[in-house]
Amino acid sequence: MSIRGKRLRTVWLLAALVGPTALIAQKRYVAPGVVGEITQPVVTELWREPQDIRSENLFYGAGGKEHEPHGPFTFVKEDLDGTNPKYDVRDENGVKWKIKLGPEAQPETAASRFVWAVGYHVDEDYFAAEIQVNGLPAHVHRGQHLIGAGGVMRNARLKREDDKKEGIWRWRENPFADTRELDGLRVMMAIINNWDLKDANNAIRNEKRKDDGDKRVYEVSDLGASFGTTGRGLSTAKSKGNLNAYTRSKFITKERPEFVNFATPSHPTLLLVFDPHEFFSRMGMRGLGRNVPRQNARWIGDMLGQLSPDQIRDAFRSAGYEGAELDGFAADFARRVEELKKL
Numbered sequence: 001m002s003i004r005g006k007r008l009r010t011v012w013l014l015a016a017l018v019g020p021t022a023l024i025a026q027k028r029y030v031a032p033g034v035v036g037e038i039t040q041p042v043v044t045e046l047w048r049e050p051q052d053i054r055s056e057n058l059f060y061g062a063g064g065k066e067h068e069p070h071g072p073f074t075f076v077k078e079d080l081d082g083t084n085p086k087y088d089v090r091d092e093n094g095v096k097w098k099i100k101l102g103p104e105a106q107p108e109t110a111a112s113r114f115v116w117a118v119g120y121h122v123d124e125d126y127f128a129a130e131i132q133v134n135g136l137p138a139h140v141h142r143g144q145h146l147i148g149a150g151g152v153m154r155n156a157r158l159k160r161e162d163d164k165k166e167g168i169w170r171w172r173e174n175p176f177a178d179t180r181e182l183d184g185l186r187v188m189m190a191i192i193n194n195w196d197l198k199d200a201n202n203a204i205r206n207e208k209r210k211d212d213g214d215k216r217v218y219e220v221s222d223l224g225a226s227f228g229t230t231g232r233g234l235s236t237a238k239s240k241g242n243l244n245a246y247t248r249s250k251f252i253t254k255e256r257p258e259f260v261n262f263a264t265p266s267h268p269t270l271l272l273v274f275d276p277h278e279f280f281s282r283m284g285m286r287g288l289g290r291n292v293p294r295q296n297a298r299w300i301g302d303m304l305g306q307l308s309p310d311q312i313r314d315a316f317r318s319a320g321y322e323g324a325e326l327d328g329f330a331a332d333f334a335r336r337v338e339e340l341k342k343l
Contacts, residue, residue, distance in 0.1 A: 044216045047119045047181040053306040058113040059314040063124030069097055069158045075135040075151070078142070083236070084224065085143025088161070089133055096161040099133070101146045104224025105157035106319040107241035110329070111192045111223040113315035118303040120185055121205075121219035124160040127319045131156055155320065164206045169218050170199045171288055176218070183296035185220070190262035190289050191304070191336050193246055195232060195239070196225035197265055197285045227329060231266035232282055243328045251336050260297045260343060262289035294343050301340025309334065 050056070060068065069091055076096070079086035085101040100108070109127040116122045136151040147153055176182040189197060203221035206214055225232075229239040230249045239245065254261040266289075268282040313330045321329055 042214045042216055044175055044218070045121070046176045046179075046185070046218045048121075050117065050119045050303070053117055053303060054308065054311075056117050056311065057314070058117060058307070058311045059318045061109075061113045061125060061315075061318065062116045062122050063126065063160060067124055067160060069095070069126055069128070069160075071131055073097065073099075073131060073133045075133050075137070078137075078140050080141060082222075085140070085146060087133065087136075087140070087143075096163075098159045098161055099131075099153065100157045100159070100224070101143045101153060101155065103237040103240045105155050106321065107192075107227040108222070108224040109157050109319035110316050110321070111194065111226040113318060114192060114304070114333075115185075115188050115220070115223065117307065117311075117315075118184070118188065118300060120188065121217045122223070123219070123221060126158045128156050128158060129320055130154050131158075162205070165221075166204045166206050166216070168199055169202045169204050171197060171202070174218065180293075180296045180299060183292050184300045186288055186292055187262070187297045187300040187340070189220070190251065190264045191300075191333070191340070192223070192226040193228055193230055193249060193264050194220075194223055194226040195228075195230055195265040195285075196222070197288055198281070229266075230264040232268050234269055243325050243332075247328060247332050252339055255343070256294070258294055259291045260294050261291065264289050297340055298343040301337055301343065304337045305341050307337075 057064065070093075071091060073089040073091055076088040076090060079088055079098065084104050087099045089097050089099055091097060105127060109125050112122040112125045131153050133151040133153060136147065140147070146155075174182070201220060201222035203219055205217045205219065207217055208214065225236075225240050227240070228242040228245045231239075233239045250263040252260060253263050265282070265285045267286065268279055309330070312333055313326060316326050316329045316333075
């Protein structure tokens with residue numbers, strides 16, 4: 001066995017001893033004024049037990065009403081990472097926010113509510129139909145057509161920035177392999193049709209605990225490619241936040257006595273063969289929706305089944321959906337929950 005394999009085996013054995021979602025490591029540090037080293041536990045966490053799903057506020061999500069952003073906002077810089085227009089800003093209290101414009105703003109906001117409600121870690125996302133950003137340059141590199149006079153931005157997702165990101169984690173190589181909780185996260189990606197499951201869209205964050213220890217949190221930090229198609233098409237805009245695509249797409253593709261296969265993420269469009277790296281990368285993601293233990297998929301369905309119709313509608317309302325779109329997304333999401341509960 002390779003050195004890397006031995007290290008992974010050690011991590012998995014540790015996970016089995018202390019539980020599937022909370023791994024205890026030892027952090028070595030020297031406290032001020034103390035001679036010698038002190039060890040302190042570092043908890044590695046993918047999922048936490050929801051306190052009361054039925055009482056969660058899915059309109060405000062993980063950040064709650066108390067963290068809701070309030071303008072006016074001041075431009076700091078443009079973020080050129082990824083494919084969507086993004087801008088770093090500060091609010092009147094000095095809190096840093098990242099604004100995202102374009103087709104991912106609405107679906108990402110709604111998706112974060114559902115993932116958070118069943119115990120997974122997410123960013124604090126909010127949606128605003130219109131905000132004003134002061135100090136914008138006359139021309140930005142991306143999203144100029146989405147910005148009106150006076151720095152007015154429409155249909156914006158705001159993510160609270162915390163500077164605690166340590167790195168990324170991989171779907172196929174992480175401390176939670178073969179656990180119910182990692183399988184549950186795979187199911188959550190399928191129910192919201194999040195097809196963009198690149199490892200780069202996952203984050204590891206460091207959080208301080210009340211006992212002054214550290215918690216290393218694993219999360220899917222980019223949920224923008226949700227509520228549309230099951231895989232990438234030629235038009236990424238039409239494959240995100242598209243009610244017609246979400247309604248017409250398959251959810252569960254195969255049921256076996258022990259395992260379930262989901263449609264998301266699906267085979268990429270064949271025209272992507274002209275971009276071999278992208279094509280084969282997405283071909284490799286297909287396995288993330290396959291061979292999910294049936295009982296683990298039902299476990300997620302039972303938790304989601306505790307959400308009321310009003311809570312489901314609140315999650316989509318928080319993302320600015322209304323009218324027929326709101327009704328359609330809420331009904332289709334609830335239908336998928338019922339499919340999981342019957343497994």
